[in-house]
Amino acid sequence: MKTKVRKRINLLLRGLIVVVTVWFVFDQILHRRDLTPLQYAVRDAIDGKAFYPVMAMLLFLMVVNLSIETLKWKKLIDKLETVKFNRAFTAVLTGISVSMFTPNRVGDYLGRVFVLQDSSHIKGILVTIIGSFAQLLSTLIAGGIALMFFLPSYHDALLTDYSWIYTGTVVIASGTMLVALLLYFHVPVLKAVAGLLFPKHREKVTGYAAVFSLYTKYELLHVLLLGMARYLVFSFQYYLLLRLFGVDLGYLPSMMLIALTYLILTMIPTMALIELGVRGSVSYYLFSLYLSANGLWVEGYNISVLAASTSLWLINLAFPALLGTFFVYRLKFIRRRDYGD
Numbered sequence: 001m002k003t004k005v006r007k008r009i010n011l012l013l014r015g016l017i018v019v020v021t022v023w024f025v026f027d028q029i030l031h032r033r034d035l036t037p038l039q040y041a042v043r044d045a046i047d048g049k050a051f052y053p054v055m056a057m058l059l060f061l062m063v064v065n066l067s068i069e070t071l072k073w074k075k076l077i078d079k080l081e082t083v084k085f086n087r088a089f090t091a092v093l094t095g096i097s098v099s100m101f102t103p104n105r106v107g108d109y110l111g112r113v114f115v116l117q118d119s120s121h122i123k124g125i126l127v128t129i130i131g132s133f134a135q136l137l138s139t140l141i142a143g144g145i146a147l148m149f150f151l152p153s154y155h156d157a158l159l160t161d162y163s164w165i166y167t168g169t170v171v172i173a174s175g176t177m178l179v180a181l182l183l184y185f186h187v188p189v190l191k192a193v194a195g196l197l198f199p200k201h202r203e204k205v206t207g208y209a210a211v212f213s214l215y216t217k218y219e220l221l222h223v224l225l226l227g228m229a230r231y232l233v234f235s236f237q238y239y240l241l242l243r244l245f246g247v248d249l250g251y252l253p254s255m256m257l258i259a260l261t262y263l264i265l266t267m268i269p270t271m272a273l274i275e276l277g278v279r280g281s282v283s284y285y286l287f288s289l290y291l292s293a294n295g296l297w298v299e300g301y302n303i304s305v306l307a308a309s310t311s312l313w314l315i316n317l318a319f320p321a322l323l324g325t326f327f328v329y330r331l332k333f334i335r336r337r338d339y340g341d
Helices: 003-031 033-045 051-077 085-099 107-113 121-154 163-185 189-197 199-213 217-244 251-267 272-293 301-330
Strands: none
Touching: 003 085, 003 301, 033 301, 051 085, 051 121, 051 217, 051 301, 085 107, 085 301, 107 121, 121 163, 121 199, 121 217, 121 251, 163 217, 189 199, 217 251, 217 301, 251 272, 272 301
16 A cells, blocks of 8 residues: 555544544533533532542542553553553553444554554454453452342342342352453463364464463463452542532442442443443432432432542543543554555
């Protein structure tokens, strides 16, 4: 492919990503009804003494969250191509930008790997999937444990008349976590599986899937621990927002409901255009279910829970996505080496 054509296509794709990302974020902020409760909740919260210190803490934790994700991805991608921390950090930001308008944010993989200079983009995507699997595993573990505590706290009858429901839930949750852990720590098996799934292209497919064999169990454990650390950070952000907007609930019950919220969100396939609404609906349903069952529901909590959910989306996704558009110029969708010219 000629150099001029390649450059024009890259420029066109970069511009398209910037325009669509900015449009999507501002469309959510300006036109989605989900943000209406936030306006009233912020108006009340901003009058309190804790508002600005908490917001400063939330922004600091946003940077911590992104930095941990950067370390996680860098540890994985360095097996293919050494990437400096600042470049890996901008790759994470551009990944968020691209993911904003893709189903279940799968564009995150593309936004990151296109910063690679020499390595295969396909291998880069597969490596990034390992990191996403580690993050998913963190969500499954936390959500599974939370579910075991949520059911009996929601209805005591589950421990007596319907104990089999609770027992079955514990068995299924524990089994799911165990299978996920085994699969994660035996991820090299996927190389053989890929060859079986595509027998006609086995050599080429296994060549790409060979990246699954690059990591030792110790390295995979390190990545998983980083994923868990990141999970604790953005869960704590959620808790701080709940407290800021007036939800008077202890740390452990809040973390239980937050873990369940994330667990359910991972199971729901969503398009970016409706993700914010889904987030708010799931959060509201779980908190109202638990608080009402325990006689703790207070009028106005519906706005507080929705405001906390929306604010977290703005801080951890919308704001980084806008920042990421400033680094989209680094993405190389079509490289000289890909076409040998």
